[in-house]
Amino acid sequence: MSPVFALLLARESRLLFRRPAELVNPLVFFAIVIALFPLAVGPESQLLQTLSPGLIWVAALLAVLLSLDGLFRSDFEDGSLEQWVVAPQPLPLLVLAKVLAHWLFSGLALVLLAPLLALMLGLPARCLPVLLLSLLLGTPVLSLLGAVGAALIVGLKRGGLLLPLLILPLYIPVLILGSGVLQAALQGLPATGHLLWLASLAVLAVTLLPFAIAAGLTISVGE
Amino acid sequence: MRRSGRDRCVEPMGSPIVTTPFLEIMALACERDWRLLFERLDLALAPGDMLQVVGPNGSGKTSLLRLLAGLMQPSAGEVRLQGRSLCGQRAELARNLLWIGHAAGIKGLLTAEENLAWLCALHRPAGREAIWQALAAVGLRGFEDVPCHTLSAGQQRRVALARLHLEAPPLWILDEPFTALDKQGVAQLERHLQDHCERGGMVVLTTHHSLAVKPATFRELDLERCAA
Amino acid sequence: MNWTWFHKLGSPKWFYEVSGRWLPWFAVAAALLLGVGLVWGLAFAPPDYQQGNSFRIIYIHVPVAFLAQSCYVLLAVAGLVGLVWRIKLADVALQCAAPIGAWMTFIALVTGAIWGKPTWGTWWVWDARLTSMLILLFLYFGIIALGQAIANRDSAAKACAVLAIVGVVNIPIIKYSVEWWNSLHQPATFTLTEKPAMPMEMWLPMLVMVLGIYCFFAAVLLLRMRLEVLRREARSSWAKSEIKALVGAA
Numbered sequence: 196m197s198p199v200f201a202l203l204l205a206r207e208s209r210l211l212f213r214r215p216a217e218l219v220n221p222l223v224f225f226a227i228v229i230a231l232f233p234l235a236v237g238p239e240s241q242l243l244q245t246l247s248p249g250l251i252w253v254a255a256l257l258a259v260l261l262s263l264d265g266l267f268r269s270d271f272e273d274g275s276l277e278q279w280v281v282a283p284q285p286l287p288l289l290v291l292a293k294v295l296a297h298w299l300f301s302g303l304a305l306v307l308l309a310p311l312l313a314l315m316l317g318l319p320a321r322c323l324p325v326l327l328l329s330l331l332l333g334t335p336v337l338s339l340l341g342a343v344g345a346a347l348i349v350g351l352k353r354g355g356l357l358l359p360l361l362i363l364p365l366y367i368p369v370l371i372l373g374s375g376v377l378q379a380a381l382q383g384l385p386a387t388g389h390l391l392w393l394a395s396l397a398v399l400a401v402t403l404l405p406f407a408i409a410a411g412l413t414i415s416v417g418e
Numbered sequence: 419m420r421r422s423g424r425d426r427c428v429e430p431m432g433s434p435i436v437t438t439p440f441l442e443i444m445a446l447a448c449e450r451d452w453r454l455l456f457e458r459l460d461l462a463l464a465p466g467d468m469l470q471v472v473g474p475n476g477s478g479k480t481s482l483l484r485l486l487a488g489l490m491q492p493s494a495g496e497v498r499l500q501g502r503s504l505c506g507q508r509a510e511l512a513r514n515l516l517w518i519g520h521a522a523g524i525k526g527l528l529t530a531e532e533n534l535a536w537l538c539a540l541h542r543p544a545g546r547e548a549i550w551q552a553l554a555a556v557g558l559r560g561f562e563d564v565p566c567h568t569l570s571a572g573q574q575r576r577v578a579l580a581r582l583h584l585e586a587p588p589l590w591i592l593d594e595p596f597t598a599l600d601k602q603g604v605a606q607l608e609r610h611l612q613d614h615c616e617r618g619g620m621v622v623l624t625t626h627h628s629l630a631v632k633p634a635t636f637r638e639l640d641l642e643r644c645a646a
Numbered sequence: 647m648n649w650t651w652f653h654k655l656g657s658p659k660w661f662y663e664v665s666g667r668w669l670p671w672f673a674v675a676a677a678l679l680l681g682v683g684l685v686w687g688l689a690f691a692p693p694d695y696q697q698g699n700s701f702r703i704i705y706i707h708v709p710v711a712f713l714a715q716s717c718y719v720l721l722a723v724a725g726l727v728g729l730v731w732r733i734k735l736a737d738v739a740l741q742c743a744a745p746i747g748a749w750m751t752f753i754a755l756v757t758g759a760i761w762g763k764p765t766w767g768t769w770w771v772w773d774a775r776l777t778s779m780l781i782l783l784f785l786y787f788g789i790i791a792l793g794q795a796i797a798n799r800d801s802a803a804k805a806c807a808v809l810a811i812v813g814v815v816n817i818p819i820i821k822y823s824v825e826w827w828n829s830l831h832q833p834a835t836f837t838l839t840e841k842p843a844m845p846m847e848m849w850l851p852m853l854v855m856v857l858g859i860y861c862f863f864a865a866v867l868l869l870r871m872r873l874e875v876l877r878r879e880a881r882s883s884w885a886k887s888e889i890k891a892l893v894g895a896a
Contacts, residue, residue: 202539213527274521282540283512347805364784368823410808417490418801
C-alpha cells in the first residue's frame, strides 16, 4: 500500500473520531427509518417479514447517501482539496482512501447494525449471513457512487436535495440486487449467484469510480 | 506565438530573460460568470523572480494565481512550464509547486503537527524534528500539539506558512499570505521570501500591502491595467 | 494524422456557418419523413391481429423511446469529448441535448402508459421497459438539475459530463438488473415489442418514423446549439454581426 494512502486513512480516521457525532447520526437515521415502517404499514409480522428485505435496503441506501452529503465539504472549505489537487500524489488514490475511511466507520457500522433491525422486522436468523454479506458488498458501491455526487456538488452553497436527485437513480442496481438476494434467501432459494453479481459491482466501483470522483473534485475545485 | 503586440498587456520587464523561463503565460484570458477579468496577458517567470500581483478586489488576482497553479483552466491562451504546455505535465508542476491558497488546508480538528505532517506527506514526508523546527521558526514553539481550532487566525496562518520552512519546491504561489499576521510575522515572512528568491526560488503572491523587503528581481503586475 | 479538422469542428464560428447550411435539410427531411411515417403507420399499415388498432401508438412510442436512449449516449460522448479534448462545442451539445432527451423520455413514458391502458387494462404496470424508461427520466433530471445548480458555465458542463459518463456506464447495469427484478417478480409477462415476425408492412413505416425522429432531433439540437453558441460568443465580432442580421431580419 502506498504510504500516502495509509497516512490519509489514518488522518481521516482521526478526524472522524474527533467528531464522533457525525458517525452516529446516519446510524440513528437508519434505525428511525426502519422504525417508521411498522408504524406506517401496521405491526403484522407476516407483512413486515415480506417487506423487510426492501425496507432494510432502502433505509440503508438513504442512510449512506445522507452521510455522504458533507463528505468533501469541510475539505473544500478549508482548502484541503486544493492541496490534494496540486499535490504530486494521484488524486484517485487519495479519494479512494478518503471514501474507504468513511466507509470503514459509517458504512461498516451500518452493516453491523442491520441484523439487529432485521430481526426486529421479523427476518429469520438464517437470512442474516446473506444480509450481512450483501450489505458488506453493496455499501461500498453506495459510498463510492455517492462520493461522485458529493464531489460534483461540493462547491455549491446549497446542495440540498441535489445529491439524492443525482445519485439515487444510480443506486438502483445495488438496491435490486441487494434486496433481491435477501428475498431469495427468505424464500429459501440459492443466493450465491447474485452475491457474486454484487461482488463484481463492488470491484467495478472500486476500480472505476475513484477516477470519476477525482474528476468531479478537480472540476469543483477549479470553479 | 507573438510575444508582444500593440494591444497586448505586457508585464513590466524586470530582468532580461536569457534562458527559457520556468513558467510562462501566453495571451491568457480569464472569464468568470460571463465577465472577462483579463485578457491577452503575457508573463514569464524565471528562477529568482518574485512577482506581486496587485489590483482592486475582483480584478482576478486569485484567479490568475489559480491558473498558474493549474487549479483552473484559462478561457484562452495557455500556461507553459519550461517551454511546454501545462496540460500534459501536471505531475511536473506538482513536484515544483507549493501552493497556499486563501484557505490554507489547515484542519481545525488536527494539531499543528498533524496538519503539517499530512501537508508535507502530500509532497515529501517530513520527520517530526523538521516539523517542530519549522513551527519554531514561525514562532509557534509550544503549540505543536494544540488543535488548530483553538489557535488564533494569525497563528493558524503561521501554521500554514511553516510549510515554507519545511519543503523546498522552487515555485511558491501564495494567495494573500500576509493576512492576519502581526507586524513581526509580516517582516519575517518578507525576509523569508527574499531569501527564497535569492537562492533561486520563485515567488508569486498577491497582497494589498507594499513589501518593505524585496529581492532585486521583484516585479509588480497590475491587473487593473490588463482589465478587458 | 492531421487533427485540424477536429479542432476546426470545435470552432464556434465554423460550427455556426456549417450548421446553418445543414439545418434546413434536417428540418425538411424530418417534416417529410415524420409526415409520411405517421400517415402510413396510422392509416395504411395493417392492424395487429391481437391488439387491433391500438398498437398503432408504437409508431410514436418506439421511435421516441429509441431516441431517448441514444440521446443519453450522445450526452456521454459529448461529455467525454468535452473533458478530454476541451472542446467547448461538446459542452454546448451536452447541455442543449439534455432537455430534448428528457422530453423524449417523458413522451415515451406517456405513450407507453396510453398504450398500456387498452393492453394491460391499467395506465401503469411495473414492466421492465417502462421502469427502465422511468429511471432514464430520473437520470436526465439529475443532469439537468446539476447543470442548473452550478453557476459557472464551464464547471457546470464538465460536472454534467462526469455525471453523464458515470450514468452511461451504469445504464446497461440498470437495464439488466431491472430485467432481472422484473423476471423475479412477474415471471410471465408477455412483451409486446418483442414480436419476431412483424410483417414488412408494419416495419417499413416504423423505419421511416425512426429516421424522421432522428432528423427532427438533429434539427432541434442544431437550433438550440446555434442559439447557445451565439449567446456565448456574443462578444466576438462575427456573432455581433450575425445577431444584428437576425434582429434586422425580424
